[in-house]
Amino acid sequence: EPEVTQTPSHQVTQMGQEVILRCVPISNHLYFYWYRQILGQKVEFLVSFYNNEISEKSEIFDDQFSVERPDGSNFTLKIRSTKLEDSAMYFCASSRGEGGTGELFFGEGSRLTVL
């Protein structure tokens, strides 16, 4: 069964460093998302991406964040200068599109720890 894959599974970084989290969405999906979950809190929407551009972003997704689909298969989230409060699980997700049952398929997550 096709799945969303994410790398790395865990990254530890120093405050102020740049981090890139990578995702390979399911191949015939058209919509891509990044969500995050701070420990013990809800899963929060960060950004959605469709047709090679951001279609929607949340208040959390400020100028420190960017997304890219560099080669038609990978979907990356870059945090330019990490802060302590960026420590969280970051989940990539993809979906077929606006029809269907609304199901998003999630990856296993990338745990980011900012020291």
Added chain:
Amino acid sequence: DQQVKQNSPSLSVQEGRISILNCDYTNSMFDYFLWYKKYPAEGPTFLISISSIKDKNEDGRFTVFLNKSAKHLSLHIVPSQPGDSAVYFCAARDLHGSSNTGKLIFGQGTTLQVKP
């Protein structure tokens, strides 16, 4: 902005009994509601969904009920099994208000523990 709320942070039930997880929402434009199950250090896994035009959807041991007038949905698990122990997230899709991105808005989650 708590459009989707799960007011019970935890629930404990005995194996074989029914588990009922509840979710309330405020946005009447949501068109689909979904339940996800999540184990620690894993991504959310889709469980079951229901369209806003229906009031019940069943899949094996899992049934979701939707009460649109009360803006309330619930997930019933019968019979509950120890392997069902996980965090359950209610989620809703707002296709009209979110630029057709299909994004999901999640509740806070309810931790279900099924005791053997």
